[in-house]
Amino acid sequence: MHSMTGFGRGSATAEEGTATVEIACVNRKQAEVVIQAPRELLELEPKIRKAVLNAISRGRIQINIQFERASGQGSPSSVDLRLVDALESAFARISEHTGRRVSPEAADFLRSPGLIRLEDGGMSGEAAWPAIEPALEVALEQVLAMRLAEGEDLARDLFARLVLLEKIAASIALLAPGRPERYKEQLLKRLRDAGLELELQDERVLRELVVFADRCDISEETTRLDAHFRRFREYMTGSEPAGRSLDFLCQEIHREFNTIGSKASDAAIAQHVVEAKTELEKIREQVQNIE
Template sequence: MHSMTGFGRGSATADEGTATVEIACVNRKQAEVVIQLPRELNELEARIRRAVLNTISRGRIQVSVQFDRSSGAPAPVSVDLRMVDALEAAFETISRHTGRNVCPEAGDFLRTSGIIRIEESGLAAETVWGAIEHALEVAIEQVLEMRSAEGSDLAKDLSTRLTALEKTAAAIATLAPGRPERYREVLTKRLRDAGLELDLQDERVVREIGIFADRCDISEEITRLDSHFRKFREYMTGEEPAGRPLDFLCQEIHREFNTIGSKASDAAIAQHVVEAKTELEKIREQVQNVE
């Protein structure tokens, strides 16, 4: 089981310079990847996103990529040859018009805007991708290590709290069978207090107790709770991301305890239900951190 929070940083050096990748992950129901890249490397965004989503399935993942050129690496220079030809043609036109030979000099080409361009960084995506990819792998590995470590701590806490829920459910299961007998005693007392002396074997009393016993039967809810608890532990120890399944199970467990509380009509069982809901709320808060 993995947590959704983590941080990783990787760097790699190539002839062109050094790539640095930082990844920060926080909680989120769905997977959201936000990538910050130098403008000239925007074409690499799809590759980076794919690499991240291949290993991280849930959370908000912030990826920051920086590439620092080597101090000795020359900035690339580009020449617009069409403008060069146009400038040459313009001087030829001037020569024909004036009847004398007017030739452009080096300064004319340098002063003409757009003929010679010096790129600010000159980063070529394919050239630097190898270094960025390696730095990205290192950063992802660190993120996974941190998420795994935090996930282990979460698993221990969830296991402890789940054990408490199991004990509460077991206590409720122990109290449940005696509920019809307690109801019979209460019913008998109320009849006596009302001055109605009825035989406990009276068909009306037996039918009333039978209806109550059927209405307050929580054996199905206890069985489903046991099943949910087992499934919860299976997801916690499985290899697949468990956050969404665990969140769903928390909802189902809450529903079963709610039903038990409404059906049992018993103060002792109601107290256990309140305790279970309190513990379950803590579990749900922790589950929100699970990938």
């Protein structure tokens, strides 16, 4: 089981230069990949996304890429020779007009817009990929290792809380069979307090007890809770990302405890339901961190 938070940094050098890749992951319901890189490297975005999404299925993944060209691999330049000739010709005409030699200096050429053009980076994504790919792999390995370590911590916490939920459910299951008997005693006491001395065998009393016993039966809910708990463990120990499935199970478990609380109409059971829902909320908070 993996968490959705992690960080990794990788660096690699190839013929064209050195690439540094940083990956930071945080919680997100869906997978979202955000890439920040020099403009000339953005053509690699499909490759990078594919590599990342093959390893990570959920979370916001921020990827920063830096590339430093190898020594001697400076940005190529071009010179507008026609503009050079025009500048030389202009100074020659000035010399002819003034009758004295006026020669252009280097600064004159540099101040001429468009005479010298530096190409934008001059680096293609394909040329940089041999350095970026291994750097990306190292960063991904570090991210996955961190997510796995945190996932193991989350799993230990979830298992402990799940055991507590199972104990609460077991306590409720022990109390449930005695609920009709307790209701019978309460009903007869209310009748006596109201001055209505009805026998237990009275048809009206029996009908009321039968209806209540049927209404407060929570055997279906406790059975479904046991099934949810087993499935919860299966998801946590499985090899597939379990975050969405665990979140759904938390909703189902919450629904079962809610139904138990409303059907049982018993103070002792209601107290257990409150404890269970409090613990379940803590579980749901932790599940939000799971991939």
